[in-house]
Amino acid sequence: MIRTTLLASTACLIGAAAAAQTLDVALDVPPAGLDPHLVTAFNSVLIASPAIYEGLTSIDNDLNVQPGLATDWTISEDGLTYTFTIVEGATFHDGSALTAEDVAASLRRVQSEDIASPLASRIDLVTGIEAVDDTTVELTLSAPFAPLLASLAGIAIVPAEFETDPEALQQTPVGTGPFRFEEWQPNGYISLTAFDGYRVEGQPALDEVRFHFVPESATAQAGLLSGDYDLLPTIDPATALMLEGQPDLNIQTTRDLAYTLIGMNASVPPFDQPEVRRAVNLLLNRQEIIDAALFGAGVPAGPLSPALTSWALDVSEFDCYTTDVDAATALLEEAGVETPVQVRMIVLPRQDARDIAQVAQQQLAAGGFELTLENQEIGTFVQDWRNGNFDMFVSANGGNVDPDLYFYRTFFGGGSTNVFQYADDELDAMLDEARSLTGTEARKEIYDEIQRKLACEGPVAHIAYADLSAAVAEGVSGYTISPIGRIADIATIDVAE
Structure with a gap:
């Protein structure tokens, strides 16, 4: 209880002080807890x-x-x-x-x-x-x-x-970072203020970071151009194109370590059959999705990002990545699937996810899948995702610097984010062996096998690694876009008065 009391009293003192320099960040949706x-x-x-x-x-x-x-x-x-x-x-x-x-x-x-x-x-x-x-x-x-x-x-x-x-x-975070939680206005903003007890001298450079929730991309763009916002840390390709060349504005781009995906519930028919999951991949045309939903700003995704040059296989190694409706139809017949198949697909509340869902809906229809799209708010989506309450979903997933950090929690039987309820004894054995080895070459041999297995018959159809872009006002210094999708240098960012 002492910690809670100190937190409340300190928050009042900081709240009474006027922030001299504030970084105003626009995000599309509020967080689902902290x-x-x-x-x-x-x-x-x-x-x-x-x-x-x-x-x-x-x-x-x-x-x-x-x-x-x-x-x-x-x-x-x-x-x-x-x-x-x-x-x-x-x-x-x-x-x-x-x-x-x-x-x-x-x-x-x-x-x-x-x-x-x-x-x-x-x-x-x-x-x-x-x-x-x-x-x-x-x-x-x-x-x-x-x-x-x-x-x-x-x-x-x-x-x-x-x-x-x-x-x-979830509502009142307590950490050791350069900024402390100050205020959460639902559907408005979250304010973080400089932590005067931070151990690094001279940091943070800012007095406040305010995360504004701006669901409409056009509103966020207008706010950036008018000076209401200083940073849009994650913008979709369409917004990046529209803002490119605007005065007093910088667009930073890197290859995203995160990816978009279509997930399948491996515990419910017909997605409990590997032949059906392969058929889904054969029905998808990833480049067409990238062109239509991401304005061409991305590359077809395998299980690992090409940014991981020491680990990732080229997608040309996956035979299911060549669109083939006839082969997909034959696989569905072989699996005894009667079409049309009614499918409930939940969709992450992001514009790129919505656009991907619409294109995928059309592509999968060629194989007899009739998708009903549910565009959910973030809290509902996360709850359904965690509980496995879906037939399919469209979402985005953060990448990691080591294959184990993605593969093990996601695909190991009982893994902490194996929301697909996917289980494969052979894969589990490979994952256990790969994480216990210390030599990179030996680990890569196993992860190459794992990528080939997951790409076509796993519960995830990896769609695209997009070009990750951020829009930065000219007065902001010290910001560098990160492939892991975070504001990694938040302690040293400054804003000109």
């Missing part, structure tokens, strides 16, 4: 990290692992023990000091079945978590796990008192 161990929606993650929350490690814009709340670490020769040294002088936004116990409690919280974190698969090989002293945490693993350091970058550290609380952080 608990870093529970949220999966893009805007939830974008707001929460790294502005409010930090992990033991971090990922830079070049996709390399860097220190975070851990200044350094050692790894035992057998790869089973990791010892982390916690940074000195870090405090939570409620004024309490960060200790190793907070780190340990945060990791236990992610593993807790009661919390049911979608991040649980990232550290499921961690069998021992010990706060050795106030500044040292030791993790013991059941098997070597090469992606652990990258995994920990996505797990925020929160105060130990929230270990068993599944609700408090």
Whole structure:
């Protein structure tokens, strides 16, 4: 209770102060909560990290692992023990000091079945978590796990008192980041104010970051041009084209690590049959979808982004990526599927997802699939997605720097985001082997096999890796678009008065 009282009183003091420099950010939809161990929606993650929350490690814009709340670490020769040294002088936004116990409690919280974190698969090989002293945490693993350091970058550290609380952080987040939560106006904005106890001298450069919820793209564009907004961190290709060349405005573009997808519920007919999932892929024309829904700004997606040059296979290796209606029809007949097939498809509330759904609806109709599209608000979509309440869905998914961080939680039987209820013993065995190896070459051989298997018969039809674009007002300095879709340099961004 002491933490809560301090948080409220400190918020009043900060709220009374006038913010001198504010970064006004326009987002299309409000977040579906701000608990870093529970949220999966893009805007939830974008707001929460790294502005409010930090992990033991971090990922830079070049996709390399860097220190975070851990200044350094050692790894035992057998790869089973990791010892982390916690940074000195870090405090939570409620004024309490960060200790190793907070780190340990945060990791236990992610593993807790009661919390049911979608991040649980990232550290499921961690069998021992010990706060050795106030500044040292030791993790013991059941098997070597090469992606652990990258995994920990996505797990925020929160105060130990929230270990068993599944609700408090959703509306009132408490982290160690450069900005602290100030105010949430439903359907209006979320305000984060500079944390004066942040451990890095001179950071943050801003007094406030205000995330405005602007569902209409035209309204966001007009606000950017008029000076109401300083940054549109994720804009669709149509908006990028319209804003290109505007004075006092910069468009930054990179290859997105995230991707758009069509998901299939592998527990319900007819998608419980691999032949049907292959048929869906054969009916899709990804380039046509990219041209129509993304204005050509993207590339056909395999299971891994081409940005991961050390891991990703070229889509030319997947035989189901050549559109063939006759072959798809033959597969459906072989599987005993009677057409037409009535399908309920839920759609993420993003313009690119809506457009992809409409094109896919037409393409899949050629094989006898009659899709009913449900355009849902974000809370309903996330709930249906997590509960497997769909036949198919169209969405977008954030990418990761290591294949295990996507594949294991998504496709392993019982994985923490295996909403498809997909199960394949052969795939599970490959995933277990790949994550336990330490040599990149040996891991790549297995992940090549996994990509070939998932591309055509998995529960996901990967659609596109888009060109990720952001629109930045000229007065904003220090911002660089990140392929992981976050405002990675939020602590050093400045806005000219």
